[in-house]
Protein backbone atom coordinates (compact mmCIF):
# COMPACT_ATOMS: atom_id res chain seq x y z
CA UNK A 1 0.00 0.00 0.00
CA UNK A 2 1.10 3.53 -0.74
CA UNK A 3 2.87 5.49 2.00
CA UNK A 4 0.31 8.24 1.39
CA UNK A 5 -3.01 8.10 3.20
CA UNK A 6 -4.30 10.87 0.97
CA UNK A 7 -3.55 11.90 -2.59
CA UNK A 8 -5.50 14.68 -4.22
CA UNK A 9 -4.55 14.85 -7.90
CA UNK A 10 -5.20 17.68 -10.31
CA UNK A 11 -8.08 19.19 -8.34
CA UNK A 12 -9.84 22.14 -9.97
CA UNK A 13 -12.90 23.88 -8.60
CA UNK A 14 -14.69 26.86 -10.02
CA UNK A 15 -17.41 29.10 -8.59
CA UNK A 16 -19.22 31.48 -10.90
CA UNK A 17 -16.49 33.84 -12.00
CA UNK A 18 -13.86 32.52 -9.56
CA UNK A 19 -11.33 29.81 -10.19
CA UNK A 20 -10.78 28.79 -6.56
CA UNK A 21 -8.52 25.80 -7.31
CA UNK A 22 -6.62 25.03 -10.48
CA UNK A 23 -4.94 21.69 -10.87
CA UNK A 24 -3.95 21.35 -7.23
CA UNK A 25 -2.01 18.30 -6.13
CA UNK A 26 -1.68 17.51 -2.47
CA UNK A 27 -0.26 14.40 -0.82
CA UNK A 28 -0.29 13.51 2.85
CA UNK A 29 1.62 10.64 4.45
CA UNK A 30 0.05 8.46 7.07
CA UNK A 31 0.61 9.76 10.60
CA UNK A 32 1.99 13.16 9.73
CA UNK A 33 0.87 16.63 10.73
CA UNK A 34 0.53 18.47 7.46
CA UNK A 35 -0.22 22.19 7.36
CA UNK A 36 -1.96 23.98 4.53
CA UNK A 37 -0.86 27.59 4.38
CA UNK A 38 -1.48 30.46 2.02
CA UNK A 39 -2.92 33.93 1.72
CA UNK A 40 -6.57 34.71 2.29
CA UNK A 41 -8.52 33.37 -0.64
CA UNK A 42 -5.72 31.01 -1.74
CA UNK A 43 -8.16 28.09 -1.73
CA UNK A 44 -7.30 26.24 1.49
CA UNK A 45 -10.83 25.88 2.85
CA UNK A 46 -12.18 25.06 -0.60
CA UNK A 47 -9.65 22.22 -1.01
CA UNK A 48 -10.73 20.73 2.31
CA UNK A 49 -14.40 21.09 1.41
CA UNK A 50 -13.76 19.19 -1.81
CA UNK A 51 -12.06 16.47 0.23
CA UNK A 52 -14.84 16.14 2.78
CA UNK A 53 -17.74 16.02 0.34
CA UNK A 54 -19.16 19.47 1.09
CA UNK A 55 -18.64 19.96 -2.64
CA UNK A 56 -19.74 16.57 -3.97
CA UNK A 57 -18.03 14.45 -6.56
CA UNK A 58 -18.88 15.81 -9.99
CA UNK A 59 -18.69 19.48 -8.93
CA UNK A 60 -14.89 19.51 -9.20
CA UNK A 61 -12.25 18.02 -11.49
CA UNK A 62 -9.48 15.69 -10.46
CA UNK A 63 -9.46 12.71 -8.17
CA UNK A 64 -9.10 11.82 -4.53
CA UNK A 65 -7.36 8.68 -3.34
CA UNK A 66 -7.90 8.07 0.34
CA UNK A 67 -6.84 5.05 2.36
CA UNK A 68 -5.96 3.08 -0.75
CA UNK A 69 -9.11 3.67 -2.77
CA UNK A 70 -10.41 6.25 -5.23
CA UNK A 71 -13.21 8.13 -3.49
CA UNK A 72 -16.21 9.87 -4.92
CA UNK A 73 -17.99 11.33 -1.92
CA UNK A 74 -21.49 12.50 -2.75
CA UNK A 75 -22.12 14.01 0.67
CA UNK A 76 -20.37 14.80 3.94
CA UNK A 77 -21.50 11.60 5.64
CA UNK A 78 -19.67 9.57 2.95
CA UNK A 79 -16.35 11.11 3.97
CA UNK A 80 -17.19 10.66 7.65
CA UNK A 81 -17.84 6.97 7.04
CA UNK A 82 -14.49 6.69 5.27
CA UNK A 83 -12.78 8.05 8.41
CA UNK A 84 -12.39 11.76 7.63
CA UNK A 85 -13.43 14.35 10.19
CA UNK A 86 -13.32 18.06 9.51
CA UNK A 87 -13.61 20.79 12.09
CA UNK A 88 -14.53 24.19 10.75
CA UNK A 89 -13.51 27.48 12.23
CA UNK A 90 -17.14 28.28 12.90
CA UNK A 91 -17.88 25.58 15.45
CA UNK A 92 -20.82 23.40 14.62
CA UNK A 93 -21.94 22.45 18.13
CA UNK A 94 -25.44 22.89 19.57
CA UNK A 95 -25.07 25.48 22.33
CA UNK A 96 -28.19 24.42 24.25
CA UNK A 97 -27.35 20.73 24.37
CA UNK A 98 -24.99 19.03 26.80
CA UNK A 99 -21.43 18.03 26.06
CA UNK A 100 -22.30 14.32 25.70
CA UNK A 101 -25.32 15.02 23.50
CA UNK A 102 -23.06 17.00 21.21
CA UNK A 103 -20.37 14.34 21.08
CA UNK A 104 -22.85 11.67 20.10
CA UNK A 105 -25.44 13.68 18.19
CA UNK A 106 -26.76 11.28 15.55
CA UNK A 107 -24.33 8.62 16.72
CA UNK A 108 -25.71 7.62 20.14
CA UNK A 109 -24.94 4.31 21.79
CA UNK A 110 -28.02 2.21 21.06
CA UNK A 111 -29.51 -0.69 22.95
CA UNK A 112 -31.93 -2.22 20.50
CA UNK A 113 -33.98 0.69 19.21
CA UNK A 114 -33.37 2.78 22.31
CA UNK A 115 -30.55 5.13 23.09
CA UNK A 116 -28.62 3.88 26.09
CA UNK A 117 -27.94 7.23 27.75
CA UNK A 118 -25.93 5.81 30.63
CA UNK A 119 -23.51 4.13 28.27
CA UNK A 120 -23.49 7.20 26.06
CA UNK A 121 -22.34 9.26 29.03
CA UNK A 122 -19.65 6.73 29.94
CA UNK A 123 -18.39 6.75 26.34
CA UNK A 124 -18.45 10.55 26.34
CA UNK A 125 -16.25 10.54 29.44
CA UNK A 126 -13.75 8.30 27.65
CA UNK A 127 -13.68 10.66 24.69
CA UNK A 128 -13.20 13.68 26.95
CA UNK A 129 -10.29 11.91 28.61
CA UNK A 130 -8.69 11.36 25.22
CA UNK A 131 -8.68 15.10 24.60
CA UNK A 132 -7.76 15.80 28.25
CA UNK A 133 -10.84 17.89 28.85
CA UNK A 134 -11.87 17.74 32.44
CA UNK A 135 -15.53 18.78 32.36
CA UNK A 136 -18.74 17.08 33.38
CA UNK A 137 -20.34 15.67 30.18
CA UNK A 138 -23.69 16.92 31.44
CA UNK A 139 -22.86 20.64 31.28
CA UNK A 140 -24.25 22.69 28.41
CA UNK A 141 -21.94 23.63 25.54
CA UNK A 142 -22.78 27.32 25.87
CA UNK A 143 -21.36 27.32 29.39
CA UNK A 144 -17.89 26.36 28.12
CA UNK A 145 -15.27 28.75 26.71
CA UNK A 146 -14.25 28.50 23.04
CA UNK A 147 -11.08 26.58 23.86
CA UNK A 148 -13.06 23.86 25.58
CA UNK A 149 -15.73 23.83 22.89
CA UNK A 150 -12.97 23.21 20.36
CA UNK A 151 -11.85 20.17 22.36
CA UNK A 152 -15.43 18.86 22.43
CA UNK A 153 -15.43 19.10 18.63
CA UNK A 154 -12.31 16.98 18.52
CA UNK A 155 -13.75 14.50 21.03
CA UNK A 156 -16.74 14.23 18.73
CA UNK A 157 -14.48 13.52 15.76
CA UNK A 158 -12.55 10.89 17.73
CA UNK A 159 -15.79 9.11 18.66
CA UNK A 160 -16.09 8.09 15.01
CA UNK A 161 -12.87 6.17 14.41
CA UNK A 162 -11.23 8.99 12.58
CA UNK A 163 -8.19 8.29 10.38
CA UNK A 164 -7.74 11.81 9.08
CA UNK A 165 -8.53 14.84 11.20
CA UNK A 166 -8.82 18.20 9.43
CA UNK A 167 -8.79 21.44 11.39
CA UNK A 168 -9.55 24.73 9.62
CA UNK A 169 -7.98 27.54 11.67
CA UNK A 170 -8.70 25.87 14.99
CA UNK A 171 -6.66 28.28 17.08
CA UNK A 172 -7.83 31.54 15.51
CA UNK A 173 -10.17 32.25 18.40
CA UNK A 174 -8.12 30.62 21.16
CA UNK A 175 -5.84 32.27 23.68
CA UNK A 176 -2.19 31.24 23.98
CA UNK A 177 -2.78 28.59 26.65
CA UNK A 178 -5.69 26.94 24.88
CA UNK A 179 -3.76 26.98 21.60
CA UNK A 180 -0.75 25.36 23.27
CA UNK A 181 -3.03 22.63 24.72
CA UNK A 182 -4.50 21.96 21.33
CA UNK A 183 -1.08 21.66 19.69
CA UNK A 184 0.02 19.27 22.41
CA UNK A 185 -3.09 17.17 21.80
CA UNK A 186 -2.35 17.00 18.07
CA UNK A 187 1.13 15.71 18.84
CA UNK A 188 -0.39 12.96 20.98
CA UNK A 189 -2.95 12.03 18.34
CA UNK A 190 -0.11 11.76 15.88
CA UNK A 191 1.59 9.27 18.19
CA UNK A 192 -1.62 7.25 18.05
CA UNK A 193 -1.35 7.16 14.27
CA UNK A 194 -3.98 9.76 13.43
CA UNK A 195 -3.07 11.87 10.42
CA UNK A 196 -3.84 15.55 10.70
CA UNK A 197 -4.26 18.37 8.19
CA UNK A 198 -4.32 21.80 9.74
CA UNK A 199 -4.97 25.22 8.24
CA UNK A 200 -3.48 28.13 10.15
CA UNK A 201 -2.21 31.65 9.66
CA UNK A 202 -0.08 31.41 12.78
CA UNK A 203 3.37 30.64 11.48
CA UNK A 204 4.66 29.98 14.99
CA UNK A 205 2.39 26.94 15.13
CA UNK A 206 3.47 25.69 11.74
CA UNK A 207 7.09 25.90 12.81
CA UNK A 208 6.35 24.23 16.15
CA UNK A 209 4.50 21.11 15.03
CA UNK A 210 4.38 20.67 11.26
CA UNK A 211 6.02 17.69 9.59
CA UNK A 212 5.11 19.14 6.20
CA UNK A 213 3.57 22.36 5.01
CA UNK A 214 1.99 22.78 1.60
CA UNK A 215 1.72 26.32 0.32
CA UNK A 216 -1.17 27.37 -1.90
CA UNK A 217 -1.22 30.64 -3.79
CA UNK A 218 -4.04 31.82 -6.07
CA UNK A 219 -5.56 28.34 -6.19
CA UNK A 220 -2.32 26.61 -7.16
CA UNK A 221 0.11 24.40 -5.27
CA UNK A 222 3.39 26.26 -4.88
CA UNK A 223 5.44 23.71 -2.94
CA UNK A 224 5.50 21.29 -0.03
CA UNK A 225 8.07 22.11 2.64
CA UNK A 226 9.57 19.35 4.76
CA UNK A 227 10.51 19.91 8.41
CA UNK A 228 12.98 17.02 8.41
CA UNK A 229 14.94 18.86 5.71
CA UNK A 230 14.86 22.12 7.69
CA UNK A 231 12.64 23.78 5.10
CA UNK A 232 9.92 25.01 7.45
CA UNK A 233 11.17 28.43 8.47
CA UNK A 234 9.23 31.66 8.80
CA UNK A 235 11.05 33.29 5.90
CA UNK A 236 10.61 30.32 3.66
CA UNK A 237 6.88 30.09 4.34
CA UNK A 238 6.27 33.81 3.85
CA UNK A 239 8.33 33.94 0.68
CA UNK A 240 6.36 31.11 -0.88
CA UNK A 241 3.01 32.40 0.36
CA UNK A 242 3.25 35.95 -0.86
CA UNK A 243 5.77 35.44 -3.63
CA UNK A 244 8.09 38.10 -2.22
CA UNK A 245 10.06 38.72 0.96
CA UNK A 246 8.72 40.83 3.81
CA UNK A 247 11.58 41.94 6.09
CA UNK A 248 9.51 43.25 8.92
CA UNK A 249 5.82 42.61 9.21
CA UNK A 250 5.35 45.67 11.43
CA UNK A 251 6.01 48.66 9.19
CA UNK A 252 8.16 51.25 10.92
CA UNK A 253 6.77 54.61 11.87
CA UNK A 254 9.18 57.47 12.34
CA UNK A 255 6.89 60.12 13.65
CA UNK A 256 5.39 59.56 17.07
CA UNK A 257 3.86 62.95 17.82
CA UNK A 258 0.49 63.17 19.40
CA UNK A 259 -2.13 65.89 19.73
CA UNK A 260 -4.75 66.56 22.37
CA UNK A 261 -6.68 63.90 24.15
CA UNK A 262 -9.39 62.53 21.88
CA UNK A 263 -10.96 60.06 24.30
CA UNK A 264 -10.91 60.11 28.05
CA UNK A 265 -12.65 57.69 30.41
CA UNK A 266 -12.79 58.38 34.13
CA UNK A 267 -13.88 55.78 36.67
CA UNK A 268 -15.79 54.03 33.90
CA UNK A 269 -17.81 50.93 34.82
CA UNK A 270 -20.30 48.75 33.00
CA UNK A 271 -22.74 46.46 34.76
CA UNK A 272 -24.29 43.66 32.72
CA UNK A 273 -27.81 43.06 34.03
CA UNK A 274 -28.05 39.73 32.17
CA UNK A 275 -24.97 38.34 33.90
CA UNK A 276 -25.75 40.16 37.13
CA UNK A 277 -22.18 41.49 37.45
CA UNK A 278 -19.90 44.26 36.33
CA UNK A 279 -17.90 43.51 33.17
CA UNK A 280 -15.87 46.74 33.22
CA UNK A 281 -14.71 48.13 36.54
CA UNK A 282 -13.45 51.66 37.36
CA UNK A 283 -11.44 52.07 34.18
CA UNK A 284 -9.33 55.18 33.56
CA UNK A 285 -8.08 55.50 30.01
CA UNK A 286 -7.06 58.15 27.53
CA UNK A 287 -6.19 58.19 23.85
CA UNK A 288 -4.48 61.09 22.09
CA UNK A 289 -4.90 62.31 18.55
CA UNK A 290 -2.60 60.34 16.27
CA UNK A 291 -1.94 57.62 18.81
CA UNK A 292 -2.34 53.83 18.60
CA UNK A 293 -3.30 52.51 22.00
CA UNK A 294 -3.11 48.73 22.37
CA UNK A 295 -5.31 46.88 24.83
CA UNK A 296 -3.92 43.50 25.80
CA UNK A 297 -5.46 40.90 28.08
CA UNK A 298 -6.64 37.33 28.09
CA UNK A 299 -9.92 36.17 26.59
CA UNK A 300 -12.76 37.27 28.86
CA UNK A 301 -10.79 40.10 30.49
CA UNK A 302 -13.43 42.67 29.53
CA UNK A 303 -11.75 44.25 26.49
CA UNK A 304 -14.64 43.74 24.07
CA UNK A 305 -17.15 44.81 26.74
CA UNK A 306 -15.13 48.00 27.26
CA UNK A 307 -15.16 48.70 23.52
CA UNK A 308 -18.91 48.16 23.34
CA UNK A 309 -19.56 50.37 26.35
CA UNK A 310 -17.74 53.17 24.51
CA UNK A 311 -19.41 52.48 21.17
CA UNK A 312 -22.98 53.37 22.09
CA UNK A 313 -23.54 50.48 24.48
CA UNK A 314 -25.43 48.02 22.22
CA UNK A 315 -25.72 45.45 25.01
CA UNK A 316 -27.46 47.96 27.32
CA UNK A 317 -25.01 47.74 30.20
CA UNK A 318 -25.61 50.07 33.12
CA UNK A 319 -22.81 52.59 32.72
CA UNK A 320 -21.14 54.70 35.38
CA UNK A 321 -18.35 57.24 35.16
CA UNK A 322 -17.46 59.90 32.62
CA UNK A 323 -16.50 59.84 28.97
CA UNK A 324 -15.11 62.83 27.07
CA UNK A 325 -14.79 62.62 23.30
CA UNK A 326 -12.68 65.38 21.77
CA UNK A 327 -13.04 67.42 24.97
CA UNK A 328 -16.83 67.13 25.12
CA UNK A 329 -18.69 65.17 27.79
CA UNK A 330 -20.48 62.40 25.86
CA UNK A 331 -23.34 60.06 26.60
CA UNK A 332 -24.29 57.68 23.80
CA UNK A 333 -27.56 55.82 23.98
CA UNK A 334 -27.10 53.90 20.76
CA UNK A 335 -24.21 52.96 18.44
CA UNK A 336 -25.59 55.47 15.91
CA UNK A 337 -24.87 58.27 18.44
CA UNK A 338 -21.28 57.08 18.72
CA UNK A 339 -20.91 56.88 14.94
CA UNK A 340 -22.29 60.41 14.53
CA UNK A 341 -19.84 61.64 17.17
CA UNK A 342 -16.93 60.10 15.22
CA UNK A 343 -16.28 56.62 16.61
CA UNK A 344 -16.09 53.47 14.50
CA UNK A 345 -15.83 49.93 15.79
CA UNK A 346 -14.58 46.98 13.75
CA UNK A 347 -15.81 43.99 15.72
CA UNK A 348 -13.99 40.75 16.34
CA UNK A 349 -17.10 38.87 15.29
CA UNK A 350 -17.50 39.73 11.63
CA UNK A 351 -20.12 37.00 11.19
CA UNK A 352 -22.24 37.98 14.18
CA UNK A 353 -22.54 41.72 14.07
CA UNK A 354 -20.01 43.01 11.60
CA UNK A 355 -21.29 42.34 8.10
CA UNK A 356 -24.40 41.53 6.11
CA UNK A 357 -23.24 38.22 4.68
CA UNK A 358 -26.00 37.83 2.12
CA UNK A 359 -25.31 41.24 0.61
CA UNK A 360 -22.57 42.28 -1.76
CA UNK A 361 -19.31 44.08 -1.05
CA UNK A 362 -20.54 47.51 -2.10
CA UNK A 363 -23.65 47.49 0.10
CA UNK A 364 -21.54 46.44 3.05
CA UNK A 365 -18.89 49.10 2.55
CA UNK A 366 -21.43 51.89 2.37
CA UNK A 367 -23.82 50.51 5.01
CA UNK A 368 -22.65 52.62 7.95
CA UNK A 369 -22.52 55.88 6.02
CA UNK A 370 -25.36 55.84 3.51
CA UNK A 371 -26.15 59.55 3.79
CA UNK A 372 -22.72 60.32 2.33
CA UNK A 373 -23.76 58.79 -1.00
CA UNK A 374 -27.45 59.68 -0.95
CA UNK A 375 -29.37 62.74 -1.90
CA UNK A 376 -33.03 63.28 -1.10
CA UNK A 377 -33.34 59.73 0.18
CA UNK A 378 -31.89 58.03 -2.90
CA UNK A 379 -28.59 56.22 -3.06
CA UNK A 380 -26.38 57.48 -5.85
CA UNK A 381 -25.27 54.16 -7.26
CA UNK A 382 -22.43 55.58 -9.36
CA UNK A 383 -20.89 56.98 -6.23
CA UNK A 384 -21.48 53.74 -4.35
CA UNK A 385 -19.65 51.85 -7.10
CA UNK A 386 -16.69 54.19 -7.28
CA UNK A 387 -16.22 54.40 -3.50
CA UNK A 388 -16.49 50.64 -3.07
CA UNK A 389 -14.04 50.06 -5.91
CA UNK A 390 -11.54 52.40 -4.33
CA UNK A 391 -11.68 50.49 -1.02
CA UNK A 392 -11.51 47.17 -2.85
CA UNK A 393 -8.31 48.41 -4.42
CA UNK A 394 -6.68 50.13 -1.43
CA UNK A 395 -7.43 47.22 0.92
CA UNK A 396 -6.60 44.68 -1.77
CA UNK A 397 -9.88 42.81 -1.29
CA UNK A 398 -9.73 39.66 -3.40
CA UNK A 399 -12.99 39.21 -5.28
CA UNK A 400 -14.00 39.27 -8.94
CA UNK A 401 -16.07 42.43 -8.38
CA UNK A 402 -17.76 44.58 -5.75
CA UNK A 403 -20.99 42.77 -6.66
CA UNK A 404 -19.65 39.59 -4.99
CA UNK A 405 -21.73 38.40 -2.00
CA UNK A 406 -19.68 38.87 1.17
CA UNK A 407 -20.61 35.44 2.54
CA UNK A 408 -18.72 33.88 -0.39
CA UNK A 409 -15.46 35.68 0.36
CA UNK A 410 -12.66 33.96 2.23
CA UNK A 411 -12.43 34.80 5.94
CA UNK A 412 -9.62 37.31 5.64
CA UNK A 413 -11.25 39.16 2.79
CA UNK A 414 -14.45 39.51 4.83
CA UNK A 415 -12.35 41.19 7.50
CA UNK A 416 -11.03 43.69 4.97
CA UNK A 417 -14.59 44.53 3.86
CA UNK A 418 -15.46 45.15 7.49
CA UNK A 419 -12.50 47.51 7.81
CA UNK A 420 -13.47 49.31 4.60
CA UNK A 421 -16.99 49.82 5.88
CA UNK A 422 -15.74 51.65 8.96
CA UNK A 423 -13.00 53.62 7.21
CA UNK A 424 -15.66 55.05 4.92
CA UNK A 425 -17.33 56.57 7.99
CA UNK A 426 -14.16 58.65 8.40
CA UNK A 427 -13.99 58.38 12.18
CA UNK A 428 -11.85 60.35 14.66
CA UNK A 429 -11.43 57.27 16.76
CA UNK A 430 -11.25 53.80 15.26
CA UNK A 431 -11.65 50.86 17.62
CA UNK A 432 -10.25 47.64 16.16
CA UNK A 433 -11.14 44.44 17.97
CA UNK A 434 -8.77 41.61 16.96
CA UNK A 435 -8.23 43.26 13.57
CA UNK A 436 -6.06 40.57 12.02
CA UNK A 437 -7.68 37.41 13.34
CA UNK A 438 -7.62 34.86 10.51
CA UNK A 439 -5.68 37.22 8.25
CA UNK A 440 -2.63 36.13 6.29
CA UNK A 441 0.80 37.74 6.80
CA UNK A 442 0.73 39.71 3.57
CA UNK A 443 -2.68 41.20 4.33
CA UNK A 444 -1.65 41.87 7.93
CA UNK A 445 1.19 43.97 6.64
CA UNK A 446 -1.29 45.85 4.45
CA UNK A 447 -3.63 46.48 7.38
CA UNK A 448 -0.77 47.70 9.59
CA UNK A 449 0.38 50.02 6.82
CA UNK A 450 -3.14 51.39 6.55
CA UNK A 451 -3.28 51.92 10.32
CA UNK A 452 -0.05 53.91 10.20
CA UNK A 453 -1.36 56.01 7.35
CA UNK A 454 -4.61 56.72 9.22
CA UNK A 455 -2.88 57.99 12.34
CA UNK A 456 -0.49 60.10 10.29
CA UNK A 457 -3.65 61.78 8.97
CA UNK A 458 -4.77 62.49 12.53
CA UNK A 459 -7.01 59.54 13.37
CA UNK A 460 -6.64 57.75 16.70
CA UNK A 461 -6.82 54.00 17.11
CA UNK A 462 -7.62 51.66 19.97
CA UNK A 463 -6.45 48.18 19.04
CA UNK A 464 -7.64 45.23 21.09
CA UNK A 465 -5.53 42.18 20.35
CA UNK A 466 -4.59 38.81 21.78
CA UNK A 467 -1.49 38.65 19.60
CA UNK A 468 1.29 40.02 21.76
CA UNK A 469 3.54 40.46 18.73
CA UNK A 470 0.97 42.75 17.16
CA UNK A 471 0.41 44.70 20.40
CA UNK A 472 4.17 45.26 20.76
CA UNK A 473 4.74 45.85 17.06
CA UNK A 474 2.01 48.46 16.50
CA UNK A 475 1.10 50.29 19.73
CA UNK A 476 2.41 53.59 21.05
CA UNK A 477 1.14 52.79 24.50
CA UNK A 478 -0.36 49.65 25.99
CA UNK A 479 -3.05 49.01 28.57
CA UNK A 480 -3.51 45.56 30.05
CA UNK A 481 -6.90 44.37 31.29
CA UNK A 482 -7.85 41.49 33.55
CA UNK A 483 -11.20 40.73 35.12
CA UNK A 484 -12.74 43.96 33.86
CA UNK A 485 -10.05 46.17 35.39
CA UNK A 486 -7.08 48.05 33.96
CA UNK A 487 -4.20 46.27 35.62
CA UNK A 488 -1.36 48.10 33.99
CA UNK A 489 -0.18 50.70 31.50
CA UNK A 490 3.13 50.52 29.66
CA UNK A 491 4.85 52.86 27.25
CA UNK A 492 6.11 51.10 24.13
CA UNK A 493 9.69 51.67 25.26
CA UNK A 494 9.25 49.78 28.54
CA UNK A 495 6.84 47.09 27.30
CA UNK A 496 7.77 43.50 26.64
CA UNK A 497 5.99 40.16 26.52
CA UNK A 498 6.77 39.21 30.13
CA UNK A 499 5.54 42.51 31.60
CA UNK A 500 2.28 42.29 29.66
CA UNK A 501 1.65 38.70 30.75
CA UNK A 502 2.47 39.65 34.32
CA UNK A 503 -0.35 42.22 34.39
CA UNK A 504 -2.72 40.08 32.31
CA UNK A 505 -2.62 37.21 34.78
CA UNK A 506 -2.91 39.31 37.93
Ligand SMILES: Nc1ncnc2c1ncn2[C@@H]1O[C@H](COP(=O)(O)OP(=O)(O)OP(=O)(O)O)[C@@H](O)[C@H]1O
Pocket residue numbers: 015016018019020038039040041042043044045046047398399408409410411412413438440
Ligand atom coordinates in the same frame (compact mmCIF):
# COMPACT_ATOMS: atom_id res chain seq x y z
N1 LIG B 1 -19.28 29.55 -2.26
C1 LIG B 1 -18.46 30.35 -2.94
N2 LIG B 1 -18.91 31.10 -3.98
C2 LIG B 1 -18.08 31.91 -4.68
N3 LIG B 1 -16.77 32.03 -4.43
C3 LIG B 1 -16.25 31.33 -3.40
C4 LIG B 1 -17.07 30.45 -2.60
N4 LIG B 1 -16.28 29.88 -1.66
C5 LIG B 1 -15.03 30.37 -1.85
N5 LIG B 1 -15.01 31.24 -2.91
C6 LIG B 1 -13.82 31.94 -3.44
O1 LIG B 1 -12.82 30.99 -3.67
C7 LIG B 1 -11.53 31.49 -3.30
C8 LIG B 1 -10.89 30.58 -2.28
O2 LIG B 1 -11.57 30.71 -1.03
P1 LIG B 1 -11.19 29.89 0.26
O3 LIG B 1 -12.27 30.14 1.25
O4 LIG B 1 -10.89 28.49 -0.09
O5 LIG B 1 -9.84 30.62 0.72
P2 LIG B 1 -8.90 30.34 1.99
O6 LIG B 1 -7.56 29.99 1.45
O7 LIG B 1 -9.56 29.37 2.90
O8 LIG B 1 -8.79 31.80 2.64
P3 LIG B 1 -8.81 32.30 4.21
O9 LIG B 1 -7.42 32.16 4.71
O10 LIG B 1 -9.18 33.75 4.10
O11 LIG B 1 -9.83 31.48 4.94
C9 LIG B 1 -11.78 32.90 -2.81
O12 LIG B 1 -11.52 33.79 -3.87
C10 LIG B 1 -13.24 32.91 -2.43
O13 LIG B 1 -13.79 34.19 -2.57
Ligand SMILES: [Mg+2]
Pocket residue numbers: 044045046168410411
Ligand atom coordinates in the same frame (compact mmCIF):
# COMPACT_ATOMS: atom_id res chain seq x y z
MG1 LIG C 1 -10.41 29.53 4.85
